[in-house]
Amino acid sequence: MDSHSLINSLLDDVSKLPHRDSDRLEAVKKRARMIIIKVFNNSSPYLGELEAIHFYPSVSWSGMEDYYYDQTWNSGKIQLTSLFQTMLEDLQISHAPVSKTASVRNSPKVFVVHGHDNEMKQAVARVLEKMALEPIILHEQPDQGRTVIEKFEDYSNVGFAVVLLSPDDMAHSSKVSVAAARPRARQNVILELGFFLGKLGRERVVVFHKPVPNFEMPSDYAGVLFKPFDDAGTWQYELIKELKASGYKIDANKLV
Numbered sequence: 001m002d003s004h005s006l007i008n009s010l011l012d013d014v015s016k017l018p019h020r021d022s023d024r025l026e027a028v029k030k031r032a033r034m035i036i037i038k039v040f041n042n043s044s045p046y047l048g049e050l051e052a053i054h055f056y057p058s059v060s061w062s063g064m065e066d067y068y069y070d071q072t073w074n075s076g077k078i079q080l081t082s083l084f085q086t087m088l089e090d091l092q093i094s095h096a097p098v099s100k101t102a103s104v105r106n107s108p109k110v111f112v113v114h115g116h117d118n119e120m121k122q123a124v125a126r127v128l129e130k131m132a133l134e135p136i137i138l139h140e141q142p143d144q145g146r147t148v149i150e151k152f153e154d155y156s157n158v159g160f161a162v163v164l165l166s167p168d169d170m171a172h173s174s175k176v177s178v179a180a181a182r183p184r185a186r187q188n189v190i191l192e193l194g195f196f197l198g199k200l201g202r203e204r205v206v207v208f209h210k211p212v213p214n215f216e217m218p219s220d221y222a223g224v225l226f227k228p229f230d231d232a233g234t235w236q237y238e239l240i241k242e243l244k245a246s247g248y249k250i251d252a253n254k255l256v
Contacts, residue, residue: 117166
C-alpha cells in the first residue's frame with residue numbers, strides 16, 4: 001500500500017470509529033503513529049499533534065453529564081480527521097511533479113531559429129548574451145548521434161524563441177511564371193516557427209525579418225506583427241521589450 005493509501009485508510013478508520021470506544025481509538029492512534037513514522041519520519045511534528053488530541057475531558061468529577069464526554073469525543077474525532085487530511089495534503093504537495101512548463105518558462109535559454117544569414121544570427125546571439133541569457137543555436141550543439149529532429153526536440157526546452165526570417169529561397173506558385181518568384185525564408189525556419197508558436201505561445205516568440213522588397217511572409221501567421229531587422233539596430237530594443245513583457249528581468253542599458 002502506498003503512502004497516500006495508508007493515510008486515506010486512517011481517515012477511513014476515523015470515520016468508522018465507534019462512539020467512545022477506547023480500545024478502537026488506541027488501535028487507530030497506534031496505527032497512525034506507525035504510518036507517520038513510515039511516511040514522514042520519527043521526528044515528524046505530526047506525532048506531537050497526534051498526542052495533543054484529547055478524546056476525554058481533562059478534568060472530570062462525579063456526576064459529570066455524558067454531554068461533556070460526547071462533546072470532547074466528537075471534537076477529538078474532528079481534530080484527528082483534520083490532522084490526517086493535513087498529512088495527506090502535505091504528501092500530495094511534496095510529491096507533486098514540478099511543472100515542466102513553469103520551469104521551462106523561467107529558463108534563461110532562448111532558442112534562435114535562423115536561416116543562412118549568419119550576421120543576423122550572430123547579432124541576436126550577442127544581444128542575448130549581453131542580457132545574461134543563453135542563446136541556443138542548434139548547429140552549435142553537439143550531435144551525439146542524434147538525427148536533426150531529435151536534436152531539435154532535445155534543445156527546444158527553452159523559455160523564449162527568436163525567429164529570423166532571411167531571404168534565403170526564391171519561390172512562386174505553380175500557377176504563375178518563374179518571373180513571379182518572391183524571396184522567402186527557408187522551409188525549416190517556417191517549420192520551427194510553427195513548432196515554437198505551439199509550444200511556447202505567441203507571446204514568447206518574436207519574429208524578425210530582413211526588410212527586402214516583396215518578401216513573402218508565412219500566410220497562416222498573418223495578423224501577427226513581423227518586426228524588421230533594421231540596420232539601425234532598433235530591433236535590439238524591440239527584442240528587449242518582448243523579453244520584458246514575457247517576464248524576463250533584463251537591463252536595456254547593457255546594450256551600450
